[in-house]
Amino acid sequence: MSQHRRQSQSRVLSSSPVDTTSVGFCPTFKKFKRKDDECRAFVKKVIMSRFFKIIMISTVTSNGFFMALWTSYEIRYRLFRLLELSEMFFVSICTSELSMKLYVDPINYWKNGYNVLDVIVMIIMLLPYTVRELMGRQFSYVHIADGMQSLRILKLIGYSRGIRTLIIAVGQTVYTVASVLLLLFLLMYIFAILGFCLFGSADKGDHDNWGNLAAAFFTLFSLATVDGWTDLQKQLDNREFALSRAFTIIFILLASFIFLNMFVGVMIMHTEDSIKKFERELMLERQVTLMGEKQVILQRQQEEISRLMHIQENADCKSFSELVENFKKTLHHTDPMVLDDFGTSLPFIDIYFSTLDYQDTTVHKLQELYYEIAHVLGLMLEDLPQEKPQSLEKVEEK
Numbered sequence: 569m570s571q572h573r574r575q576s577q578s579r580v581l582s583s584s585p586v587d588t589t590s591v592g593f594c595p596t597f598k599k600f601k602r603k604d605d606e607c608r609a610f611v612k613k614v615i616m617s618r619f620f621k622i623i624m625i626s627t628v629t630s631n632g633f634f635m636a637l638w639t640s641y642e643i644r645y646r647l648f649r650l651l652e653l654s655e656m657f658f659v660s661i662c663t664s665e666l667s668m669k670l671y672v673d674p675i676n677y678w679k680n681g682y683n684v685l686d687v688i689v690m691i692i693m694l695l696p697y698t699v700r701e702l703m704g705r706q707f708s709y710v711h712i713a714d715g716m717q718s719l720r721i722l723k724l725i726g727y728s729r730g731i732r733t734l735i736i737a738v739g740q741t742v743y744t745v746a747s748v749l750l751l752l753f754l755l756m757y758i759f760a761i762l763g764f765c766l767f768g769s770a771d772k773g774d775h776d777n778w779g780n781l782a783a784a785f786f787t788l789f790s791l792a793t794v795d796g797w798t799d800l801q802k803q804l805d806n807r808e809f810a811l812s813r814a815f816t817i818i819f820i821l822l823a824s825f826i827f828l829n830m831f832v833g834v835m836i837m838h839t840e841d842s843i844k845k846f847e848r849e850l851m852l853e854r855q856v857t858l859m860g861e862k863q864v865i866l867q868r869q870q871e872e873i874s875r876l877m878h879i880q881e882n883a884d885c886k887s888f889s890e891l892v893e894n895f896k897k898t899l900h901h902t903d904p905m906v907l908d909d910f911g912t913s914l915p916f917i918d919i920y921f922s923t924l925d926y927q928d929t930t931v932h933k934l935q936e937l938y939y940e941i942a943h944v945l946g947l948m949l950e951d952l953p954q955e956k957p958q959s960l961e962k963v964e965e966k
Contacts, residue, residue: 612672615665621727624665631658632721662690662723682726689723692716729846737835737842744834752827756792759819760784766815772807791816792823 602608614620634654637643644651666686669677677683696713703710725731760781768778777787777800791797797816804812 608672611668615668615672624661625724625727627658627661628721628723630654635717635720658720659693662686662693666690682732686723686726689720692719733842733846734839737839740842741834741838744838745831748827748831748834752792752823752831755819755822755827756785756788759788759815763788763815766811767804767807767809774803774807777803788819788823791819792828794820794824 631654634651637647638651669683692713695716696710699707699710699713725735761784763778763784764781766778767774768780768784773779776783778784787800790800797820801812801816804816
């Protein structure tokens with residue numbers, strides 16, 4: 569018992585400094601507040617603005633264009649200075665963007681996968697300079713670092729909502745697609761062993777296409793994609809294998825017409841679901857924006873009414889309708905008058921716009937009808953006999 573007490577006391581004594589420091593550190597960390605809220609809010613507003621997004625998209629796109637020019641040695645030699653300036657401009661813009669985002673929220677920045685992708689792109693961007701400084705310009709694998717610079721175009725993903733929707737759709741299909749690919753691999757494994765035994769014999773076999781398991785897998789992949797399968801079948805027919813056509817037809821039916829179409833169908837279904845979800849999110853955003861604008865209008869009108877009610881005490885307004893008329897005079901010609909919730913709802917606006925379209929269509933059809941009636945009347949007037957003048961009639965009588 570005494571030994572157990574000593575061990576417990578030693579544990580308490582050994583852990584007590586850590587506990588005291590952690591207990592003392594956590595409240596101080598929680599109490600720590602940044603004093604640059606206004607500056608952070610301004611920088612965040614700049615980052616979230618449409619103008620900043622247009623600048624980033626234009627910068628990444630122009631850099632991709634200059635990278636395409638960089639692949640030509642002649643253009644690279646002539647426009648060397650321009651390409652260098654564009655590279656420096658791109659690196660400075662991306663570094664500024666990263667610094668601004670880290671300044672706004674350095675903790676939650678790493679919780680977004682697209683921000684992590686931007687950091688990886690920045691590391692890849694600085695990789696050639698680092699390799700040349702550490703390993704020298706004659707390093708044999710420096711061209712790999714140069715080739716990886718094409719990944720910087722991936723920065724467009726963070727600024728394109730449509731691309732992000734497709735990536736989400738692809739991410740949702742990972743488990744289903746993995747199951748389909750596993751079934752396809754098992755099918756190819758079975759047919760690879762079977763094809764090696766049937767067509768890869770040492771005497772008269774097709775050693776180039778069925779001589780081993782790796783070659784059989786590659787041949788089956790060509791059959792699954794239906795790429796050059798007639799040439800492969802012709803080589804088997806020249807060696808007079810009896811079951812070659814049945815083998816090829818069965819595998820193409822299973823692999824190409826079932827598994828690959830299943831793979832495409834799964835991708836299409838999840839993509840459609842993601843697109844519908846994206847459209848619902850846009851609709852909700854429009855409703856939130858509309859409700860925000862409506863609340864602003866209501867608040868301003870309530871302030872105006874309260875002001876008018878206060879003025880009514882010293883004014884000669886006999887009724888509430890007269891007060892409302894005075895209030896209407898204070899509105900601008902572009903200010904809507906919110907009278908009912910139904911009048912500002914999205915279904916009402918859609919019905920109103922469709923009604924205007926129907927009215928335009930009706931007016932257009934009525935105009936076409938009037939033109940046809942006028943044309944028919946003109947033709948009828950042309951067919952009527954024309955009356956002769958009286959002077960001509962008298963001359964004919966004489």
